[in-house]
Amino acid sequence: MSLRHAILVLLQDEEASGYDLAREFANSIGLVWNATHQQIYLELGKLNEQNMVHYRHVPQDGKPDKKLYRITDEGRQELVRWLRRPAAPARVRDAFMVKVAGAALADPETLLGELDQLVQQRKERLANFEAEARKLERQSEGNSRFQHLTLRRGILDQEAWLAWAEEVREVLEDTLSHQH
Incomplete structure (x- = not known):
């Protein structure tokens, strides 16, 4: 599994900011895939460049604009391709x-x-x-x-x-x- 697929899974139903995604990693998907804020933001940038996600700016009072990401048709197709492939066996590193x-x-x-x-x-x-x-x-x-x-x-x-x-x-x- 890759971080990109975890992000696409989280974006499959609704748009989210990088902060929202990091919170989801901490609270739910983090049990199967860990990622830092920095890793998430880097991957969002790559996904945007590859047209798998798009974002819109949301103005905020007294703060920088927030970017809300959503999955694109290309991103959904990639996610479906990935979901059809067999998963690799989990590795334990404890x-x-x-x-x-x-x-x-x-x-x-x-x-x-x-x-x-x-x-x-x-x-x-x-x-x-x-x-x-x-x-x-x-x-x-x-x-x-x-x-x-x-x-x-x-x-x-x-x-x-x-x-x-x-x-x-x-x-x-x-x-x-x-x-x-």
């Missing part, structure tokens, strides 16, 4: 999992501290996904059903990670108790 694999050489207290931080982040992410899912449950038409499925996957991922984290905690605490 540094903490690697640390757990090498935990026999690590300080259990340090790993427990890092685990606590990650658990807090995951709980916050889970709460955000659940809040977004509740909003979508009130809408039952069109893309909201599919967006809900994506959020549901994110919720299940967070719940599974948190359950795994409890197992990691038990083993690290057991290791710590045997060291003393």
